Amino acid sequence: MAASTASGSDFEKQRQTCLKFIEKHHNSTDLNGLRDEYQTLPGSESERKLALDQAFRDAVHKQVQSGGDINILTSLINLAVEAVRQELGSHSTPFLLLQDTFDGLELEKCSSLFKFVEDGVATWKSDIFYSAGKNYLLRMCNDLLRRLSKSLDTVFCGRIQLFLARLFPLEEKSGVNLTSQFNLDNVTTFSSSAEDFVRKSSETDGEKDDSMEIEEGEMEDTLSSSIPIDYNLYRRFWSLQDNFRNPQQCYEKIAWKQFVVNADEVLKVFTSNKLDDIKSSRKNLEQPKQSDTHEYFAKYLTNEKLLDLQMSDGNFRRYVLVQFLILFQYLNSTVKFKSANQVLSEEQSNWVRESTDKVLQLLRETPPDGEQFAKYFEHLLAREENWNAWKNEGCPSYVREATENTAKQKSLRVRKRSLGEDIKATGGKVVKMGNDELTRLWNIYPSNMEACKSDKRIFLPSLEDFFEEAILQADPEQQIEEQYKLVSQSNFCWRSLRLLARRSPHFFAQTNQQPGALKISKFVESMVMRIAKEMPSTLQEEPKTELEEEEDIREEHQEEELDKAEETGKEEAVEVVTADQVATVAEELSQEWKRLAVELNFPEDDIAYIESDNEDTVSQALKMLTLWMENEAERATPGTLKIALKEVGLIDIANKVFPS
């Protein structure tokens, strides 16, 4: 005892110093200063911890007493959290601080401080804090809930509930109604008390007597209610709520009978009293936003004067119909905590089935968007079955442990490749598309982009080529009559316009003429002239005299002859592979022809095509070589073939067929 008092004074001292530190540092976010000073404290580790914890509580206490500035409080608690992370304080400190604060503050401030708690869910859920703090938090929340008014502070209550839902896992025992008990406190009261009746009846008796004075009787009546009330329905309707509150009653014989009578009556009224579908849809057309405002009431108002309004309120009807469906589902489902005698008889379950259909039909008819709502709700009920099953199994954890077995299966599973990858992987090699023709088509070009860029795909003629003739004709010296000119053919005009649009900047140049004023042929002609001007001077030669022309002609003639001679000379000089040579090469090649084909730049699909088109390898090789000769024409020399053969390592054949 003496020792403890001695250390007590030490502790007091330490506590004071810690408090000073905290007050000094509570504004800074980093903890280094506090830690450094903490290290200087005397005493053992646990003593220091205790002192710091206590100091934190003192600091918070001070703040709460001095009015409770939320910002300072949150920074203090943040500091405590940081301290725990750095192993300076004990794990429960931040929670104790929170609890102290909430206990000490008025509700309004609690609400704003709770924002801090909400934001910290991730922190509270982290490993360091969760096990130490969950009970503190739960207690703190429950305390708060107890302080709050259920009807006034609905938003704050909801926030607390949401926070708890976020904090705790689904299967947390404190949040699950394990034994499937009903909230029997939720009693819906409605006026059916006997005294009320007596008072009223005496009143009406009195009226009966002096009923001669009609006007007076009326006056009295208006005092009781301003609209007629169907008390019969009123009683039946609200007594249903008792069955919804405590479905167990339905397993009792008398209560069940009463319930069936009431339910039938109410459903009949709902069926008869159709709601204004057309009207509401009309309204919605004008005010499409109106349906967005959803109202929700936690409790029914049971004043008899409201019954008439409630009967024609779609939302209200929906609530009640949904209650019916929930009850019916409960009655039919197997719940672990139902006793053995709580089973529906054949007759009862038939009634439930029929009524369920009726209610669903009514839900569909209830505007707005009844069809959709009914569909959603059916889906919801189907999901409810799963929750029920989960509860029946005793609420197992929802986090599934990854077993080794599944891990193995994963690794064994072959990665499925997509077709695109397949094509890329072959790197331009033949891709089998499962059908010869498809394979051929697919492999015409390995890359689609390049295929599109290829010269073969340029279909636009050049301006010069296209207009050559027209330019010539446009020359007045040619003396071609207007009607025989190309420009007067509408077909030509149309094509030239299209070409001009694609190729010529003049097409879009502004003309001072009104659009459409010019005849197309004239326009094209003018364009032709312009293009002619731009073209290199080849056609803009000086007009020649007839003599010169003759000379020209003669010259040209000579040139032509010369050319011819040259060409023939060339032909003689260049040696082309002969058919015989090709045949022998083909015979020698047989199996190897494909390699040669690749060397000769045959695309993959051509090879595949050749392969599929000819039966034996020799004819395939022959076909390939013939094609090669056709493609290459004069370049198909024995030399090139020899080189190609050498490249693929068939030097023997090369030497054999083309002995040098």
Next chain:
Amino acid sequence: MAGTLQFRDHDGAQEAIRKQLHTTIFSQAFSPGGKYLAVGTSFGEIAVFNISASLSRNSNEEDMKPTFLFKATDGPIYCLTTTDKFLISAGTGDVIAWNWVDVLRKTPKVAWSLPIPTNRYGLSNPEVNSLAIESKDGGKRLFAGCGDNNTYIWDLESGSLVQTLAGHTDYVHSVALKSLSDQCVTGSEDGTVRLWDLRTPQEPVAVIEPYSEVTCARSEYGRWIGCVAVDPTDDWLVCGGGPKLSLWHLRTFAVTTVFDTPGACQQYTSFFEDTIISAGSEPYVNHWYINGDRRSRVPCTPTSVCNVTINSEAENNKVLSVVGSSAKVDLCTNFGYKALSLTVC
């Protein structure tokens, strides 16, 4: 002795049941102030119900029965209407007025009666099918559509027959008054709806023939017009019967909307707020939108409905009451469903 007594009792009970089965309620009227409902049966009886009691919180079996029932005439009572002082009944025989105060005191006395004029042979004894009261400029006029094809108009101050609207070739089913002008509309078994101007009662202003209109004609049910009603703006007329219920524009005399009730002929129709209420040879009361869409179809007890009346006298007893081929009177508090049934006997 005891045996005969028992037998007699048994006989009485039998008779009551039989009477109940055979009772048809043709007509009804709410009292001034709206606290009571009087209904007229096929047995010539008038039954008075205290609606306030029936609608009250602690109503019991007794409140569903008439507070008072009396024999008014020998023949059936086809129509009932009310002024602020008198309950007026008609059917076979004279038009009879009862003082409401006397009726409620359970001492009914004939206050006055109006004989239906006989034809020149003095042989006819026409029934009254429809009554309507017009109160304008202090004076009151009573309109009666009768079985002798005529509509008679009396001045209630003097009790004298003022006018006779003759022209229908078959008996008059229904009379409706225009509220703004001095005109009335009659619907008849001959299939025509005639619009009369009371300044020129010799011949109708216009004759509408729904049976010759393709959109509403139903030759299988005949031509007859069982009900007519005019809306408060005097622009629209609704009529039905053998032909389908149809809405007519009174300036152009053109059909604008047809309300189809397959298999049923409408015997009663009226405008209520922005809807049209109609009922007929099926156990339903129809509520329509003016555009022809059915707002609702409310099931009721009588298999054939003769009359539907809304108690507009008192807001606290504002109910819709349905009578027809049954001894029960259906009351709808919310017009969408039947709240309770009163029993005549």
